[in-house]
Amino acid sequence: MVRTAGEIRFDAQQIAGRPTEDIVRLGIAHVPEGRGTFTQLTVEENLRLGAYARRDTGALARDFARIYDYFPVLGERRRQIAGSLSGGEQQMLAVARALMLRPRLLLLDEPSLGLAPLVVREIFRIVRAINREERVSVLLVEQNVATALDLADHAYLLETGRVVVSGPSAELRRDDAIRRSYLGY
Amino acid sequence: MEIFLQQVVSGLATGGIYGSVALALVMIYQATDVVNFAQGEMAMFSTYLAWSMLNAGVPYWAAFFATLAVAFVCGVVIERVVIRPVENAPVLTIVIVCIGLLVILNSVAGWIYSYIQKPFPSPFPEKPITIGNVFFGAHDLGALGVTLLVLLFLYVFFRYTTLGLAMRAAAQNPVSSRLCGIRVGWMLALGWGLAALVGAVAGLMIAPIVFLDPTMMSGILIYAFASATLGGFTSPGGAVLGGLLVGVIENLVGTYVKFIGTELKLTVALAMILVVLLVRPSGLFGRVAVHRV
Numbered sequence: 151m152v153r154t155a156g157e158i159r160f161d162a163q164q165i166a167g168r169p170t171e172d173i174v175r176l177g178i179a180h181v182p183e184g185r186g187t188f189t190q191l192t193v194e195e196n197l198r199l200g201a202y203a204r205r206d207t208g209a210l211a212r213d214f215a216r217i218y219d220y221f222p223v224l225g226e227r228r229r230q231i232a233g234s235l236s237g238g239e240q241q242m243l244a245v246a247r248a249l250m251l252r253p254r255l256l257l258l259d260e261p262s263l264g265l266a267p268l269v270v271r272e273i274f275r276i277v278r279a280i281n282r283e284e285r286v287s288v289l290l291v292e293q294n295v296a297t298a299l300d301l302a303d304h305a306y307l308l309e310t311g312r313v314v315v316s317g318p319s320a321e322l323r324r325d326d327a328i329r330r331s332y333l334g335y
Numbered sequence: 336m337e338i339f340l341q342q343v344v345s346g347l348a349t350g351g352i353y354g355s356v357a358l359a360l361v362m363i364y365q366a367t368d369v370v371n372f373a374q375g376e377m378a379m380f381s382t383y384l385a386w387s388m389l390n391a392g393v394p395y396w397a398a399f400f401a402t403l404a405v406a407f408v409c410g411v412v413i414e415r416v417v418i419r420p421v422e423n424a425p426v427l428t429i430v431i432v433c434i435g436l437l438v439i440l441n442s443v444a445g446w447i448y449s450y451i452q453k454p455f456p457s458p459f460p461e462k463p464i465t466i467g468n469v470f471f472g473a474h475d476l477g478a479l480g481v482t483l484l485v486l487l488f489l490y491v492f493f494r495y496t497t498l499g500l501a502m503r504a505a506a507q508n509p510v511s512s513r514l515c516g517i518r519v520g521w522m523l524a525l526g527w528g529l530a531a532l533v534g535a536v537a538g539l540m541i542a543p544i545v546f547l548d549p550t551m552m553s554g555i556l557i558y559a560f561a562s563a564t565l566g567g568f569t570s571p572g573g574a575v576l577g578g579l580l581v582g583v584i585e586n587l588v589g590t591y592v593k594f595i596g597t598e599l600k601l602t603v604a605l606a607m608i609l610v611v612l613l614v615r616p617s618g619l620f621g622r623v624a625v626h627r628v
């Protein structure tokens with residue numbers, strides 16, 4: 151994405167134009183669209199890489215346990231090559247890897263893309279749990295409006311790159327125009 | 336039978352050296368999709384460096400490790416200074432840069448040290464080692480041991496350390512690596528450093544066999560290409576195994592096929608490249624990437 155105007159600030163710091171590696175070290179974890187897992191590495195190695203930018207490596211063992219708690223299927227497949235996982239499992243791995251950073255902000259880019267509805271529901275359930283229990287802020291970009299509004303506290307509606315509506319999710323959900331155009335009832 | 340065993344062991348010794356150079360090629364190829372044609376000349380230059388130190392009276396193993404350290408640093412510097420600016424250029428550009436590096440290193444070595452062949456000492460005793468009634472060259476066994484140690488070190492490094500893991504990640508998926516906070520540029524530079532180090536070990540081990548001169552690695556590089564092609568350019572372990580195979584085949588064919596002898600040995604390597612590319616282009620252990628989407 152190319153920034154054409156304005157600024158991007160995180161925790162009062164300008165971050166636009168800074169190298170990705172440095173932004174990660176501020177505690178921002180990004181799950182890109184299309185997952186971006188290391189398909190030739192094992193599940194466990196993917197998770198180790200998620201914690202690469204962290205200094206407090208002593209707490210890692212506990213975090214592995216925590217992640218396998220949230221995603222039991224990843225625990226079962228920890229020695230498997232990530233490329234052999236199903237699409238949904240790879241998406242879980244992508245989220246899990248981001249969490250290994252112990253981020254302050256988690257960016258999720260279309261986590262539902264190309265996944266079965268049941269899998270999408272499972273992933274969103276976990277993201278909600280992480281948001282509530284771990285107190286991690288989540289910035290979610292999602293075309294699946296109903297699911298996104300269920301999860302979010304605050305929502306922005308973008309049309310061709312502009313914010314057209316914003317407000318608490320509950321309010322957007324009640325908005326008649328949005329309901330008709332995006333929720334379909 | 337004795338001759339056969341001797342030829343196999345000395346084949347394994349030179350094969351291990353081909354295998355290490357092949358491994359250095361594969362390491363850089365996997366990270367950057369580029370075959371570093373200057374790999375051999377970098378190793379040759381390192382060996383001259385060791386020769387200078389030995390001539391100045393530095394004990395062998397001190398010179399050995401000092402050379403490895405210098406080779407590592409030079410590898411990193413070459414990546415940063417010469418390769419980095421063309422990193423995103425078409426592959427052909429980078430290949431030309433590597434060939435340029437080859438010519439420069441070759442000429443500078445010739446200019447400093449002259450093109451006259453120099454004997455290079457082996458750290459191992461001259462007396463052959465006898466097992467049963469078969470004589471094995473001590474240098475052959477020693478070189479094989481050193482090569483295997485280097486390979487073991489690399490295996491442990493890439494398999495079990497976080498830095499090694501980060502280097503593998505950077506080679507496979509640079510974008511995701513950045514998202515994990517890995518400084519991909521530095522990982523590539525480290526890769527060049529390690530490849531240069533492995534190459535230096537190969538140079539130091541082969542020099543007592545082929546003698547030291549600025550073109551000593553040109554033949555070795557072709558064997559290394561044969562090894563990497565045979566084992567598969569995508570498989571580090573395959574490259575090493577390919578090296579051992581090439582070394583043994585080269586020796587046995589040279590011994591038992593009369594018309595080949597020592598003169599046509601290099602042709603055997605080239606023929607092997609050709610056959611592998613025709614029959615199984617990905618090599619014996621080359622991976623055909625499996626993806627589930």
